[in-house]
Amino acid sequence: MNTFRTSSPTPATTSVALTRILAVGSLLGLIVLGLAWELLLAPLRPGGSWLALKVLPLCLPLAGLLKNRMYTYRWVSLLVWLYFTEGAVRAYSDAAPGNYLAMVEVVLCLTLFTACALHVRLRLKNAAKAVDPAIEPTTPPATSHAKPAH
Numbered sequence: 001m002n003t004f005r006t007s008s009p010t011p012a013t014t015s016v017a018l019t020r021i022l023a024v025g026s027l028l029g030l031i032v033l034g035l036a037w038e039l040l041l042a043p044l045r046p047g048g049s050w051l052a053l054k055v056l057p058l059c060l061p062l063a064g065l066l067k068n069r070m071y072t073y074r075w076v077s078l079l080v081w082l083y084f085t086e087g088a089v090r091a092y093s094d095a096a097p098g099n100y101l102a103m104v105e106v107v108l109c110l111t112l113f114t115a116c117a118l119h120v121r122l123r124l125k126n127a128a129k130a131v132d133p134a135i136e137p138t139t140p141p142a143t144s145h146a147k148p149a150h
Contacts, residue, residue: 013126015118015122016119016122016123016126019115019116019118019119019122020065020068020115020119022111022112022114022115023065023073023076023112023115023116023119024062024065024066026108026109026111026112026115027058027061027062027065027076027112028062029108030055030058030080030083030105030108030109030112031055031058031059031062033101033104033105033108034052034054034055034058034105035052035055037098037101037105038051038052038054039052041097041101042094042097042098042101054083054086057079058079058083061075061076061079064076070120070123073116073119073120074116074120076112076116077112077113077116077117077120080109080112080113080116081109081113083105083109084105084106084109084110084113086102086105087102087103087104087105087106087109088102088106089102090102090105091103091106
């Protein structure tokens, strides 16, 4: 049996690629925002602050996301909540422009979490389909709780 494969990406691989781009983009956005915030835009002290070092933990998963490692996507979705918490607290406690930067941080954190969670979910679903192509996302069969007629 001769089957032809098309070179066009399937919707599943397109979705995985999109979530990867969103995850890497929002992680890079958090790194740039953290550095710009603490060194230039609204530092705690004039001339910058040591708080800019908070972006160092964000640099660690960048290589794993670029290499498309599933484990990295999983633990980044947990790490990002520390930065979300900082953004939420500073959005309410800092004066402008720091509170606006904190709101941007919150949005970037939510984007990163959503992208990582969807990326893992889509890749696991694709892996299950590759193992058993008969798996289709269907609704479970309706069960009847009525007694069978004798």
